[in-house]
Amino acid sequence: MAVDVLTETVIDAPCDLVAAYAADPSTAPEWYANIVSVEWETASEVEVGARVAFVARFLGRRLVYTYEIVEYEPGRRLVMRTTEGPLPMETTYTWEPYGVEGDRTRMTLRNRGGGGSRILAAAIRRANRKDLAMLRHLLELRYGPGA
Secondary structure: OOEEEEEEEEEOOOHHHHHHHHHOHHHHHHHOOOEEEEEEOOOOOOOOOOEEEEEEEEOOEEEEEEEEEEEEEOOOEEEEEEEEOOOOEEEEEEEEEEOOOOOEEEEEEEEEEOOOOHHHHHHHHHHHHHHHHHHHHHHHHHHOOOO
16 A cells, blocks of 8 residues: 555745745754754755755654655645655645635645555654644744734
8 A cells, every 4th residue: 555645734824935935845844843854965956856865753763765856846836756765755745825815825745655554644644734734833923914
């Protein structure tokens, strides 16, 4: 069984600002609870072909893996795939303006990969929900109404 977990949130902040922040792997330790560190293996620019090494703690284990950015549409979509690590994984972020005024952002986070199980999928889903809640909190404080 392959893992396929889709999580979404609505952030009360403009889409361009949410996307710019969330697409930058350097910010990941600020909003992903399990990510300990991030190191660019290429120039630190979000673009197709860029590679980023992550160290994480997940389910009591230390994980080291490298993602390569395989698709990037600034402000709309980012797709990264592992090139090294314990599990093949693809992570996709999407962003779209949301609400009557379009001044909010609907963000989705999807993790797909092989070698998974229902237990792993449930753990990823729980972690993603917490991470998106933290992202929403940080960005609404920084960019939301009244900020």
